[in-house]
Amino acid sequence: MVGNTLATKLVQIGHQIMMGSRTANSSAGQEWLRSVGGKAKIGTFADAAAFGEIVFDCTNGANSLDALRQAGAANLREKILIHVSNPLDFSTGQPTLTVCNTDSLGEQVQREFPDSLVVKALNTVNCALMIQPSLLPGDHNLFICGNDAAAKGEVTGWLCEWFGWKNTNIVDLGDITGSRGMELWMPIWLRLFGKFGHPRFNLRLVLASDSPT
Amino acid sequence: MVGNTLATKLVQIGHQIMMGSRTANSSAGQEWLRSVGGKAKIGTFADAAAFGEIVFDCTNGANSLDALRQAGAANLREKILIHVSNPLDFSTGQPTLTVCNTDSLGEQVQREFPDSLVVKALNTVNCALMIQPSLLPGDHNLFICGNDAAAKGEVTGWLCEWFGWKNTNIVDLGDITGSRGMELWMPIWLRLFGKFGHPRFNLRLVLASDSPT
Numbered sequence: 001m002v003g004n005t006l007a008t009k010l011v012q013i014g015h016q017i018m019m020g021s022r023t024a025n026s027s028a029g030q031e032w033l034r035s036v037g038g039k040a041k042i043g044t045f046a047d048a049a050a051f052g053e054i055v056f057d058c059t060n061g062a063n064s065l066d067a068l069r070q071a072g073a074a075n076l077r078e079k080i081l082i083h084v085s086n087p088l089d090f091s092t093g094q095p096t097l098t099v100c101n102t103d104s105l106g107e108q109v110q111r112e113f114p115d116s117l118v119v120k121a122l123n124t125v126n127c128a129l130m131i132q133p134s135l136l137p138g139d140h141n142l143f144i145c146g147n148d149a150a151a152k153g154e155v156t157g158w159l160c161e162w163f164g165w166k167n168t169n170i171v172d173l174g175d176i177t178g179s180r181g182m183e184l185w186m187p188i189w190l191r192l193f194g195k196f197g198h199p200r201f202n203l204r205l206v207l208a209s210d211s212p213t
Numbered sequence: 214m215v216g217n218t219l220a221t222k223l224v225q226i227g228h229q230i231m232m233g234s235r236t237a238n239s240s241a242g243q244e245w246l247r248s249v250g251g252k253a254k255i256g257t258f259a260d261a262a263a264f265g266e267i268v269f270d271c272t273n274g275a276n277s278l279d280a281l282r283q284a285g286a287a288n289l290r291e292k293i294l295i296h297v298s299n300p301l302d303f304s305t306g307q308p309t310l311t312v313c314n315t316d317s318l319g320e321q322v323q324r325e326f327p328d329s330l331v332v333k334a335l336n337t338v339n340c341a342l343m344i345q346p347s348l349l350p351g352d353h354n355l356f357i358c359g360n361d362a363a364a365k366g367e368v369t370g371w372l373c374e375w376f377g378w379k380n381t382n383i384v385d386l387g388d389i390t391g392s393r394g395m396e397l398w399m400p401i402w403l404r405l406f407g408k409f410g411h412p413r414f415n416l417r418l419v420l421a422s423d424s425p426t
Contacts, residue, residue: 094315094390096314096315097314100313100314100397101309101310101313101314101400102307102309135421136419136420136421136422137419137421137422138419139419140419171405171408172408173404173405173408174404174407174408177307178404180400180404181400181401181404182401184397184398184400184401185397185401187314187393187394187397188394188395188397188398191386191387191391191393191394192384192386192418194387195384195385195386195387196420198421200420200421200423201418201419201420201421202418202419203416203417203418203419204416204417204418204419205405205414205415205416205417206349206350206351206352206353206414206415206416206417207349207409207413207414208348208349208350208411208413208414209349209350210413
């Protein structure tokens with residue numbers, strides 16, 4: 001759902017998009033392709049990674065590393081990899097994280113693909129909000145992290161240009177170890193989702209008015 | 214520091230307070246007692262738990278269960294135990310949680326002291342903010358959770374009356390398993406603390422204006 005939402009938005013604003021799946025002609029891929037009037041391509045994870053100048057990883061967190069291995073390190077080399085996935089496991093009733101605290105999925109991905117520029121972003125909000133932050137009133141924040149400052153700067157610009165985020169609302173949490181906190185937001189988010197009964201919420205950081213930032 | 218801040222505030226507004234420590238006459242306890250002009254008592258954890266109608270646990274999370282055992286289940290029976298501690302471990306350089314994801318310190322405390330009414334609260338903000346939320350501009354949120362609805366209602370009222378929180382800014386995360394999310398905020402909080410260089414911040418939940426809450 002996240003991948004479809006982001007890809008559809010990117011098609012709508014004129015980008016050339018290839019949606020990757022485990023198989024080249026998955027029925028889910030074909031259905032998405034029809035939903036955008038055929039104005040995109042579908043293929044395997046490897047096809048999509050080879051095609052893209054920029055790669056979004058919106059896979060289910062439990063399958064994320066496996067999907068990226070299928071995409072192939074060579075196809076991802078020196079590319080910005082926008083890592084949206086969360087390492088959530090819903091199999092036990094109460095959702096848990098498959099990695100947390102002393103490591104994170106973002107770090108695992110960066111370690112396994114050291115020649116890619118992994119930028120963790122967008123994982124803390126519902127997909128409708130990802131591409132339309134104005135669904136919520138006023139300012140609210142998006143976190144970003146990654147080891148490469150230039151790549152983070154590019155992604156920050158794209159989040160603003162493509163999806164409508166305000167630059168001043170994007171909070172840089174530093175290197176890829178910032179993924180720990182970003183992924184730990186998920187259990188809180190899911191609890192709030194259960195409370196509110198809908199996913200149309202986010203957090204806004206409130207700072208003392210005399211604070212230097 | 215958290216315990217001193219809360220206790221000093223409670224003394225200032227006229228409550229009878231006993232500060233518990235490992236030993237009855239700890240130098241830290243005596244120093245705090247002097248700082249409030251002697252208008253309180255100090256004692257062991259057990260003395261304090263026996264003295265209090267309400268008990269605040271502001272111990273270092275790593276020692277929380279041990280301190281509560283010293284306080285004694287009998288002294289805590291049928292009392293509201295406001296659990297402020299976070300299970301943080303700073304011993305390895307990068308702060309980590311000693312329990313998380315599938316369990317939490319709040320749950321551990323409630324399990325070990327089933328006859329106490331554990332209410333997790335205040336753990337997500339710096340101690341200066343705990344007792345003076347107006348240090349930040351506008352609305353910002355405090356989470357609360359616990360198994361006993363009446364106890365949560367009482368604590369919510371006290372947070373408003375004693376410390377100045379707005380009732381509408383206190384977000385009930387349900388039963389004590391809500392501690393998981395509340396404690397998972399710590400790694401994010403610490404990252405933001407490092408970024409901002411000061412602890413005078415908090416989060417505000419922003420909901421879609423058409424949302425039912």
